[in-house]
Amino acid sequence: MEATVIPLPLPVLPEGWEAENNFKAIGKITQESAATQRTLEPVGPYFLAHARRARHKRTFSEDDRIQAQERAKKVEDNDDGEISEPEDPMMLQREAKDWKSQDHYKVLGLSKYRYKATEEQIKRAHRKKVLKHHPDKKAAAGRADDDNFFKCIQKATEVLLDPIKRRQFDSVDEEADVEPPTKKQLAKGDFYKQWSKVFKSEARFSKVHPVPTFGGEDAAQEDVENFYNFWYNFDSWRTFEYLDEDVPDDNENRDQKRHMERKNANARKKKKAEDNARLRKILDDCSAGDERIKRFRQAASAAKNKKRFEREAAEKKAAEDARLKKEAEAQAAKEAEEKAKADRDASKKAKEAAKNAVKKNKRVLRGSVKDANYFAGEGDASAATIDAVLGDVELVQGKIDPDEIAALAGKLNGLKVADEIKGVWKAEVERLVGAGKIKDGEIKTLA
Amino acid sequence: MSDTGSKPGPEPSERTAIGITFGNSNSSIAYVVDDKAEVIANEDGDRQIPTILSYVDGDEYYGQQAKNFLVRNPKNTVAYFRDFLGKEFKSIDPTHNHASAHPEEAGETVSFTVQDKAGEEEGPSTLNVSEVATRYLRRLVGSASDYLGKKVTSAVVTVPTDFTDKQKAALVAAAAAADLEILQLISEPVAAVLAYDGRPEGKIEDKVIVVADLGGTRSDVAVVASRGGMYTVLATVHDYEFAGVALDKVLIDHFAKEFLKKNSSAKDPRENARSLAKLRLESESTKRALSLGNNASFSVESLSDGIDFASTINRLRYETIARTVFEGINRLVESAVKKAGLDVLDIDEVILSGGTSHTPRIATNLGYLFPQTTKILAPSTEVTALNPSEAEARGAALQASLIQDYEAEDINQSTHAAVTTVPHVGNAIGVISVNEAGEEVFVPIIPPETAVPARRTVHVSAPSGGDVLVKVVEGNTHIKVTQPEPKVKAPESKAAKVEDADEDGDDDSDFSDDDDEEEDEEEKREKVWKIGATLAEAGVKGVKKNGKVEVSITVGSDLSVIVTAREVGGKGGVRGTLAAASA
Numbered sequence A: 001m002e003a004t005v006i007p008l009p010l011p012v013l014p015e016g017w018e019a020e021n022n023f024k025a026i027g028k029i030t031q032e033s034a035a036t037q038r039t040l041e042p043v044g045p046y047f048l049a050h051a052r053r054a055r056h057k058r059t060f061s062e063d064d065r066i067q068a069q070e071r072a073k074k075v076e077d078n079d080d081g082e083i084s085e086p087e088d089p090m091m092l093q094r095e096a097k098d099w100k101s102q103d104h105y106k107v108l109g110l111s112k113y114r115y116k117a118t119e120e121q122i123k124r125a126h127r128k129k130v131l132k133h134h135p136d137k138k139a140a141a142g143r144a145d146d147d148n149f150f151k152c153i154q155k156a157t158e159v160l161l162d163p164i165k166r167r168q169f170d171s172v173d174e175e176a177d178v179e180p181p182t183k184k185q186l187a188k189g190d191f192y193k194q195w196s197k198v199f200k201s202e203a204r205f206s207k208v209h210p211v212p213t214f215g216g217e218d219a220a221q222e223d224v225e226n227f228y229n230f231w232y233n234f235d236s237w238r239t240f241e242y243l244d245e246d247v248p249d250d251n252e253n254r255d256q257k258r259h260m261e262r263k264n265a266n267a268r269k270k271k272k273a274e275d276n277a278r279l280r281k282i283l284d285d286c287s288a289g290d291e292r293i294k295r296f297r298q299a300a301s302a303a304k305n306k307k308r309f310e311r312e313a314a315e316k317k318a319a320e321d322a323r324l325k326k327e328a329e330a331q332a333a334k335e336a337e338e339k340a341k342a343d344r345d346a347s348k349k350a351k352e353a354a355k356n357a358v359k360k361n362k363r364v365l366r367g368s369v370k371d372a373n374y375f376a377g378e379g380d381a382s383a384a385t386i387d388a389v390l391g392d393v394e395l396v397q398g399k400i401d402p403d404e405i406a407a408l409a410g411k412l413n414g415l416k417v418a419d420e421i422k423g424v425w426k427a428e429v430e431r432l433v434g435a436g437k438i439k440d441g442e443i444k445t446l447a
Numbered sequence B: 001m002s003d004t005g006s007k008p009g010p011e012p013s014e015r016t017a018i019g020i021t022f023g024n025s026n027s028s029i030a031y032v033v034d035d036k037a038e039v040i041a042n043e044d045g046d047r048q049i050p051t052i053l054s055y056v057d058g059d060e061y062y063g064q065q066a067k068n069f070l071v072r073n074p075k076n077t078v079a080y081f082r083d084f085l086g087k088e089f090k091s092i093d094p095t096h097n098h099a100s101a102h103p104e105e106a107g108e109t110v111s112f113t114v115q116d117k118a119g120e121e122e123g124p125s126t127l128n129v130s131e132v133a134t135r136y137l138r139r140l141v142g143s144a145s146d147y148l149g150k151k152v153t154s155a156v157v158t159v160p161t162d163f164t165d166k167q168k169a170a171l172v173a174a175a176a177a178a179d180l181e182i183l184q185l186i187s188e189p190v191a192a193v194l195a196y197d198g199r200p201e202g203k204i205e206d207k208v209i210v211v212a213d214l215g216g217t218r219s220d221v222a223v224v225a226s227r228g229g230m231y232t233v234l235a236t237v238h239d240y241e242f243a244g245v246a247l248d249k250v251l252i253d254h255f256a257k258e259f260l261k262k263n264s265s266a267k268d269p270r271e272n273a274r275s276l277a278k279l280r281l282e283s284e285s286t287k288r289a290l291s292l293g294n295n296a297s298f299s300v301e302s303l304s305d306g307i308d309f310a311s312t313i314n315r316l317r318y319e320t321i322a323r324t325v326f327e328g329i330n331r332l333v334e335s336a337v338k339k340a341g342l343d344v345l346d347i348d349e350v351i352l353s354g355g356t357s358h359t360p361r362i363a364t365n366l367g368y369l370f371p372q373t374t375k376i377l378a379p380s381t382e383v384t385a386l387n388p389s390e391a392e393a394r395g396a397a398l399q400a401s402l403i404q405d406y407e408a409e410d411i412n413q414s415t416h417a418a419v420t421t422v423p424h425v426g427n428a429i430g431v432i433s434v435n436e437a438g439e440e441v442f443v444p445i446i447p448p449e450t451a452v453p454a455r456r457t458v459h460v461s462a463p464s465g466g467d468v469l470v471k472v473v474e475g476n477t478h479i480k481v482t483q484p485e486p487k488v489k490a491p492e493s494k495a496a497k498v499e500d501a502d503e504d505g506d507d508d509s510d511f512s513d514d515d516d517e518e519e520d521e522e523e524k525r526e527k528v529w530k531i532g533a534t535l536a537e538a539g540v541k542g543v544k545k546n547g548k549v550e551v552s553i554t555v556g557s558d559l560s561v562i563v564t565a566r567e568v569g570g571k572g573g574v575r576g577t578l579a580a581a582s583a
């Protein structure tokens, strides 16, 4: 063969790629993982070339042949051992005209398989039955006209090989039904196994595949929910045409024909509705006894309760915290108020004390000039002098603050000698003049 | 073929060899002239020669003439006997022999009782099936010898893939008794493949082919891997329901019903053997006419109670009433692909072979089953297609001309299982390239199911030149499915359709094309290669700009691998070996 041209480019050699002779052996084709022995067809020029190379002057024996054939993968499967079941003598007596009521699978020996039988199995089973029951063979054995069961076989095959007719038959194939387990059975056997079988059989009607399986005791909640969701919304192809009453085939009785058709259509509808109801009941019964659902529900409600408790506790705690906080705040406010009041009282007392002190000190100041006889010497001081001195005392008092008054009073306290008293006053006046609080000469009597 | 106990065959130099298809319904003979296979017409001008013998007044008729006697002389006419060769009575299906000589139990084999000599005093003869086959083959070979002007001595004969060794031995013996040397028995589907590959314009490619051999009494489908001109059958299915006679039956019932409607007092022609035989013959020729034209007539003199009957049918109507059979054929082909472990996307070609494959609807339906890229080789879909009735005979003739110069023992040794049974690689082997998006992709060089030893060479472009990496890896495919945007209410309408189809099934309304009514978005399926285990790396350095690299991979019969890589037109190159896996 010519070399094929591949337009897509090769990758660039990675940086630093190095190998001896530019080749790295990495893997191997292994017989087990990657190669099968198969039989080449000994046909065509290319095979001849292959044979020439393969033989290479060698001669092969019969033993070689058998060995080689055993190794080769088999393509033909003539084995139909799987399709064999004893034929019920009653069944062999069947009349072909009663084909509607015949069990087509049983007729072909496929009772085990039913809706699961593949088209190939049906064909093989049919063939097997034909080989056995063909009327011409019976005629050869001296039993002429014995073709009733053969016709049953033909009818069975006709139905089962036509996908539409087969569905119609499968729809009403009660042999494939698995009855829901009774309470008694459930009490004895495994709940999941028994129901599993029921749903496996019902699943044959599903338009949608794959159908979720029932699962076992430890199935995950999600899977169980999926399962019930799927089945409560089951989309079924099941139909009931097969149970139709025969519609007259002639043209004369048109009215009757139409009547029958309508009747059949209604019957189908009714049966379909009944079937839906049946499935619903199965689901209700099954889910009612499904411990998993109870478990999930309990788990869910436990989880819900736990949440509620947690929520309530949290709320309580929050309320308590709020109350405590409020109390603490109230307390603090009260304390602050009390303190403020105390402060106010204290400062009021202090002010009063200071006022009293100032009054007392002022009395000392005034007393000092009286003690000094108003600086009038030995005689009585005139009213004008007294007035002027006291006026100046007043003036000085007005210029200084209580502390200075106190200080001044301190200096004057206990002094009896007029000059000493005068000296103190004089110093004070000078201090005030120096501080610019009094103008020089403004105070006459005390300077 | 070795233990037939017959006298030694002719010397290779004295042989005249032809190809024969020896069918259950029809047989053909073919010969190679100037490297081209031709199917030979017999003295009646037939290339499809009914596999039937008939005896009238001591004269033996075969082919179409014998077939015509099914009406007037059914008891002395032997038909549908090929499948009985090498079988016991209990394992044969006599269904199709009901309207001709009946098979009988005869010890280990099957026999027919016919009046084959003239004169009542002679009495009937009981012929076992080997004798019948011998007589028939003698006639067939006689026709070929007459045509070629020299005695045909040898033949390659096609047989179904499920023919057992016992059946093959019986056939070889029956031929030997007719003085015919069987060079080789080859399987029918492979003969059809060879007929295509062996055409002068045929090209050898790696491909997977489905051969649908749709005959009269059976349909056989084979999936064949064609690798470098060598063929491996991957899977086969056989079916006895959906074949030519089932289509005849559809027309028989259709016209019988129509006849009864028009002649309400007449007897059902299906209940009288002779009327049924007439119906059957005419139905078959109407069916064949419908493969060519859009209308066909049907006409039988004195069908029942002396009443003549004539009618017509159009193709659409035929396709409606035969739908079950056509659909069955599609399912059969699909099941073969599945059985081979493949997907319809893996199939490159579908060869339609056998008489029933002339039916246009069957080819069209198969076209719907496969992707657009799959070639459907049938007369109605591909102008270059071979005549489906002739493909296998041509293949047999090509094989005959290939091997006629070999000694019988040589042929025996070459077709020995020790030669034919070889390992086939399970995964593809290829290299990694870079696609437009800059991603690494697998490029197959040796496809899966290739027999070893095998060698393949490719040229891979290296547009920017420089140093490039040849990374040899295994690869396999998977099917990527992309769902369409979901459409509301789609399932509803589909369900309704199934029921409709059912109700329409038997009534007389013509097929409306409600198939096309809603263009349902279909899911998109594609075959994608996955990169598997790395086998080797090779570096090719200093490639010219716009250069090409030649990569060649050889897998030995011991599964060792030799890789060579070099620049096309450059000197030197890289060569490396992967040792065989220790067995």
Ligand SMILES: Nc1ncnc2c1ncn2[C@@H]1O[C@H](COP(=O)(O)OP(=O)(O)O)[C@@H](O)[C@H]1O
Pocket (backbone or CB within 6 Å): B022, B023, B024, B025, B026, B027, B048, B214, B215, B216, B217, B218, B243, B244, B245, B284, B287, B288, B289, B291, B353, B354, B355, B356, B357, B358, B359, B389
């Ligand atoms: N042109 C045609 N159109 C449709 N069917 C055909 C045509 N030619 C032959 N057949 C049918 O093909 C069947 C025979 O096919 P063939 O391959 O010869 O059979 P077999 O493999 O059984 O010997 C018969 O049923 C015949 O009616």
